[in-house]
Amino acid sequence: MNGAESLVHTLLGCGVEVCFANPGTSEMHFVAALDRIPGMKCVLGLQENVVTGMADGYWRMQEKPAATLLHCGPGLANGLSNLHNARRARSGIVNCVGDQATYHRPFDAPLTADTEGWARGVSQWMRTSTKATDVGADAAAAVQAARTSPGQIATMILPSDTCWDEGGVVAQPLPVPVAQQADPLAVRNAARILREKKNVLILLGGKALREGAQALAWRASRASGAKLLAEGSNGRVQRGQGRLPLERVPYPADVAINALSWVEHIILVNSRGPVGFFAYPGKPSLHYPATAEVHVLTRYEQDAEAALQALCDELGAPAAAMPDVGPRPERARGGPTPEGLARTVAALMPDDAIIADESVSFGRGFYSETFAAPKHDWLHITGGAIGCGLPLATGASIGGGGRRVINLQADGSAMYTVQALWTQARERLLSNRKYQILLGEYQNVGANPGPTAMNMLDLGNPDIGWVKMAEAMGVEAAQATTLDQVGDLMAQSFARPGPFLIELVI
Ligand SMILES: Cc1ncc(C[n+]2csc(CCOP(=O)(O)OP(=O)(O)O)c2C)c(N)n1
Numbered sequence: 001m002n003g004a005e006s007l008v009h010t011l012l013g014c015g016v017e018v019c020f021a022n023p024g025t026s027e028m029h030f031v032a033a034l035d036r037i038p039g040m041k042c043v044l045g046l047q048e049n050v051v052t053g054m055a056d057g058y059w060r061m062q063e064k065p066a067a068t069l070l071h072c073g074p075g076l077a078n079g080l081s082n083l084h085n086a087r088r089a090r091s092g093i094v095n096c097v098g099d100q101a102t103y104h105r106p107f108d109a110p111l112t113a114d115t116e117g118w119a120r121g122v123s124q125w126m127r128t129s130t131k132a133t134d135v136g137a138d139a140a141a142a143v144q145a146a147r148t149s150p151g152q153i154a155t156m157i158l159p160s161d162t163c164w165d166e167g168g169v170v171a172q173p174l175p176v177p178v179a180q181q182a183d184p185l186a187v188r189n190a191a192r193i194l195r196e197k198k199n200v201l202i203l204l205g206g207k208a209l210r211e212g213a214q215a216l217a218w219r220a221s222r223a224s225g226a227k228l229l230a231e232g233s234n235g236r237v238q239r240g241q242g243r244l245p246l247e248r249v250p251y252p253a254d255v256a257i258n259a260l261s262w263v264e265h266i267i268l269v270n271s272r273g274p275v276g277f278f279a280y281p282g283k284p285s286l287h288y289p290a291t292a293e294v295h296v297l298t299r300y301e302q303d304a305e306a307a308l309q310a311l312c313d314e315l316g317a318p319a320a321a322m323p324d325v326g327p328r329p330e331r332a333r334g335g336p337t338p339e340g341l342a343r344t345v346a347a348l349m350p351d352d353a354i355i356a357d358e359s360v361s362f363g364r365g366f367y368s369e370t371f372a373a374p375k376h377d378w379l380h381i382t383g384g385a386i387g388c389g390l391p392l393a394t395g396a397s398i399g400g401g402g403r404r405v406i407n408l409q410a411d412g413s414a415m416y417t418v419q420a421l422w423t424q425a426r427e428r429l430l431s432n433r434k435y436q437i438l439l440g441e442y443q444n445v446g447a448n449p450g451p452t453a454m455n456m457l458d459l460g461n462p463d464i465g466w467v468k469m470a471e472a473m474g475v476e477a478a479q480a481t482t483l484d485q486v487g488d489l490m491a492q493s494f495a496r497p498g499p500f501l502i503e504l505v506i
């Protein structure tokens with residue numbers, strides 16, 4: 001058995017069943033092993049940032065890592081920004097990067113690069129295998145790292161001779177450490193704050209945004225009068241009927257600072273105190289008052305639901321029915337508005353849909369209009385690196401077990417990873433999306449756009465033909481200019497399998 005075969009057998013044995021790939025020469029033995037060994041679903045992405053974004057979307061739905069397969073340092077480099085988003089979503093990925101053979105590296109061939117250096121910034125775990133006999137054990141350690149709460153990027157760098165040399169040894173799965181429990185002192189402290197103080201915010205992030213944890217947070221809030229909010233961008237929020245109508249920390253600095261100005265205490269549950277996406281001249285970096293006291297109930301890697309249960313017990317918080325989110329919205333008509341589009345999506349989405357949201361500026365009003373939609377999961381772009389939405393939707397569809405994916409997608413961001421449409425068509429994924437026109441946030445930094453700046457913020461010169469773009473990659477598409485048309489097209493596409501793109505001109 002060669003190293004590559006030991007890798008594939010070990011990954012399969014550790015429960016890794018999908019490999020998102022864009023391989024090159026140095027990975028050919030890995031590819032050949034995938035060919036010979038049944039069991040691994042291989043999904044081709046036409047650029048590495050599509051590959052890494054798909055692996056992120058897959059984890060968010062499955063909570064089980066996929067493997068990637070990337071080609072040398074430059075292939076990894078292409079995938080870095082979606083690995084960055086995945087790291088911010090706390091997704092687990094076994095990120096495999098083929099590289100120059102160990103003995104070839106000193107010759108400094110063209111694709112030789114500082115692969116480890118590029119990997120380090122996005123990886124919580126990284127290892128370069130040095131011989132075929134180690135590859136299996138390294139793979140088992142990588143899977144263990146990827147599955148360690150809350151989920152980690154584990155990068156394996158595989159020089160090609162470690163894959164083609166004989167002597168591979170299949171490794172057994174290593175135990176996955178269970179999520180740590182909150183410190184009992186942290187639970188007691190949070191209960192004390194909730195009992196004794198006013199103006200308390202409970203800020204939920206990570207797994208605290210799942211249904212069970214939400215219900216407990218709601219009980220603690222009801223018992224104490226504390227307010228609940230979600231972090232600004234989150235890997236996965238469970239929403240819709242039966243879930244909390246949770247607002248999130250607003251994106252624009254002034255709006256966020258204003259919305260949090262009342263806060264004297266923040267209890268963090270898998271979250272951190274809100275800070276600005278950017279600094280702006282004359283504005284604070286912290287978006288909550290500098291005088292507010294911050295209390296950690298759980299860190300990201302700790303078990304939020306158990307901690308919230310312990311908090312409710314400590315408070316003696318009685319059971320509380322989830323708040324009524326009201327009736328399901330009706331389809332909106334007429335010209336496109338963010339609220340109208342959100343209501344149309346809420347009115348038409350099938351049960352248990354997955355929303356992959358890279359709607360950028362047009363989407364800021366979507367949240368409150370979709371509280372009363374059927375149950376769904378909402379996936380945000382977590383690291384601010386655009387080009388995430390299309391791959392995320394693709395990976396979420398593969399990991400979503402047949403659930404319908406609706407990708408709310410801004411046009412500029414779509415252009416970063418538009419090749420993902422091709423993978424969607426190839427895999428016949430369920431998806432549906434819309435695009436919007438670019439508007440920069442130029443004035444927030446205190447500048448007025450001149451012609452050069454306008455030119456750099458403008459996607460209309462020339463116009464991008466989205467319908468043709470989608471069709472060129474095998475995805476059916478149509479244009480809409482009104483919400484009536486969007487609604488009709490959505491309803492049609494939900495009735496059929498396969499991806500469909502709706503360009504909404506706004
Ligand atoms: C990787 C990366 N490159 C560049 C940016 C800067 N950036 C933020 S939003 C944006 C334009 C987004 O345009 P679009 O997706 O059409 O959204 P709209 O502004 O139209 O809502 C750019 C270039 C970024 N956030 N991430």
Ligand SMILES: [Mg+2]
Pocket residue numbers: 410411412413436437438439
């Ligand atoms: Mg745009």
